[in-house]
Amino acid sequence: MYIEKTSLSGGFFVSKSLYLSGMFDELKYWYLRDHKLFRTLSMSQIRQLCIITGFKKAQKGDVIYFGTSEMPRIYLLKKGSIKIVSLDDEGNEIVKDVIQKGDLFGHLELDEGDEGNEYAKALTPEVSICSFLQSDFEQLMLKHPDLALSYTKFVGLKMKRLRNNYNNLISKDAKSRLVSFFTEWAEREGTEIEGRIHFENYLTQNDIAQIICTSRQTAVQLLTELENKGLIYYSRKEIIIENLQKLKEI
Amino acid sequence: MYIEKTSLSGGFFVSKSLYLSGMFDELKYWYLRDHKLFRTLSMSQIRQLCIITGFKKAQKGDVIYFGTSEMPRIYLLKKGSIKIVSLDDEGNEIVKDVIQKGDLFGHLELDEGDEGNEYAKALTPEVSICSFLQSDFEQLMLKHPDLALSYTKFVGLKMKRLRNNYNNLISKDAKSRLVSFFTEWAEREGTEIEGRIHFENYLTQNDIAQIICTSRQTAVQLLTELENKGLIYYSRKEIIIENLQKLKEI
DNA sequence: AGGGAAATGTCAAGAAGCCGACATTCGCAC
DNA sequence: GTGCGAATGTCGGCTTCTTGACATTTCCCT
Secondary structure, three states: OOOOEEEOOOOOEEEOHHHHOOHHHHHHHHOOOOOHHHOOOOHHHHHHHHHOOEEEEEEOOOEEEOOOOOOOEEEEEEEOOEEEEEEOOOOOEEEEEEEOOOOEEEOOOOOOOOOOOEEEEEOOOEEEEEEEEHHHHHHHHHHOHHHHHHHHHHHHHHHHHHHHHHHHHHHOOHHHHHHHHHHHHHHHHOEEEOOEEEEEOOOOHHHHHHHOOOOHHHHHHHHHHHHHOOOEEEOOOEEEEOOHHHHHHO | OOOOEEEOOOOOEEEOHHHHOOHHHHHHHHOOOOOHHHOOOOHHHHHHHHHOOEEEEEEOOOEEEOOOOOOOEEEEEEEOOEEEEEEOOOOOEEEEEEEOOOOEEEOOOOOOOOOOOEEEEEOOOEEEEEEEEHHHHHHHHHHOHHHHHHHHHHHHHHHHHHHHHHHHHHHOOHHHHHHHHHHHHHHHHOEEEOOEEEEEOOOOHHHHHHHOOOOHHHHHHHHHHHHHOOOEEEOOOEEEEOOHHHHHHO
C-alpha cells in the first residue's frame, strides 16, 4: 500500500492517511502496535505517543544522529538493520551494537547520561525508524503499569544478552565467538535451503571483527579457515552455513 | 539497638518488635525503606513485601544458595559484601559479580531463566541479606508505576556498569583494568588518611584476577609492579593507594 | 602449638592474537 | 570505461597473556 507523505514541522514525515482514514491506518503506519511491548495499550495511548513521534527513512551508509543535545529519545527500528558506533581517540568507528528490525534502541536505560559521540548508521539499503521522547514514554509508563513491567523485562533481556557476550569474551577464544555469532545470526535471519542456511551479509569484515572483539586480520583468518573446511561460504553479499551441526561442534 | 528475634515457619527470623512497637521498628529492621528504590512506597506497601520476606545472616565463606529450584527471588544486601559465583566444567569458582552493601541482586531481570549453578558467598565477616519473591515484587510494581519506573532505571544503571566493564575488557589491557578497578574500589569504600586512601581487602588475588579478567599470575605481577613503583600498598587485609593521581595517570 | 589447606609469590615456555605492511579486488562515481 | 577509495586477503614479527610448575607464607582448626 502506498502512503502519500506530507512534510510537517520538525522535518519528519507523517502519513497523510492519518487525517483521512482514521486510527487503523495510523497504527499500521507507526508500527508501534506491532511491537509486543505496546500490545496492551489502547489506541488512544498509542496515539499519545505517536503525536510526538518522529519518523525517519535512511539509505545504506546514512548516519542517524541520536546522541546529540536534543531531548533523549527511544527509537524503534521498523525496517532494515543499523549499527550503533562511537569514535575512538583516533577517530575510528567502534561498533557498539547492531540493531535488527523490530528492536528498540537509544536511551533505553531512561537515564540522563549522554552517550556523547554515538550515532547510528544504516547497514541495509532501506531503513525506517520511528522514535518518541523518553519523557513521554515515562509518562505513559506511569499510567500503564503493565507497560512498565513489560519494559523492565525487556531491558532485563537486553542485559542478559550483554552478559552473555561478556561471558563469551572471557571464556571463549575468537573462533568460538565467531561461530556463535554466525549461528545466532543464522537463527535470527537465515532461511534454510536444502540443508544449508542462507542469510544476507550486510556487515563488513571489520564490523564482524569488532562484534566478536578481535582484529580484522584474525577474523579474516578464521573466516578462510572455516571456508576451507567447507563449513561456511562467505562473500560480501551473502553468507551460507553449509553444515550447521559441524559448525557448532567446533 | 538490640532486637530479639523469633523463629517463624520457613526458617527465617523476624523482629519480635514487629508485633510490639509498630511499623517504625519493622521498617528499620527490614531496611527496605532505606533503599532509594522503595522511598516512594507507603508503609503498608512495604509491609506487603515484608510479609513474605526472608532474612538471613551469614559469616565469611558461607554459601548462600539462590539459583535453586525455589521461586525466583530478589535479594537486598543489607550489610557486608558478597560475591556471586558459578562453577565451570572443572568445578572451579568463576566470579560473576561482587555485591556491595545496599545493592540488589538475584533475579533482577524478572525473567524465568535459571542461573542454574550460581550461588553467593560471603566475603566479609558478617553479612545480612533480606529477600522477597520476584512475583510479589511484580505485583507491587503493577500497583506502583513509579516504583516500576525507578526499578527500570536501576536495572539500566546496572546494565551501564556492565557495558563499561565490557568496553574496558575490549579496549584496555590488564594493567589499566586493574588500576580502574582499584580506583573505583577506593572511591566506593576508601577513606582518606593523610593523602592516602585506605580500604579493607576482602578479596583474594584470585578474585581480583577474575574481576579484571586475567590470570592470577598476571594479577600478582601487576600488583607487585604497582607496589614497587610506590603507587599502592597491598596486603591480605588492606589496600592503600599511596598516590591516586599517579595511579590514574598510568 | 602444630599441621594442613588455602593463599601468595616467582619463573619460564608457549600460545593467541595484535599490528604494520603490502597486494589484490570490488564497487561506485565521474 | 576509468579511476579512486574502500574492502578484502596474506604474511610475519612482536607483545601480551596464559599455563603449569614450584616454593613460600599465612591462616585456621583442633
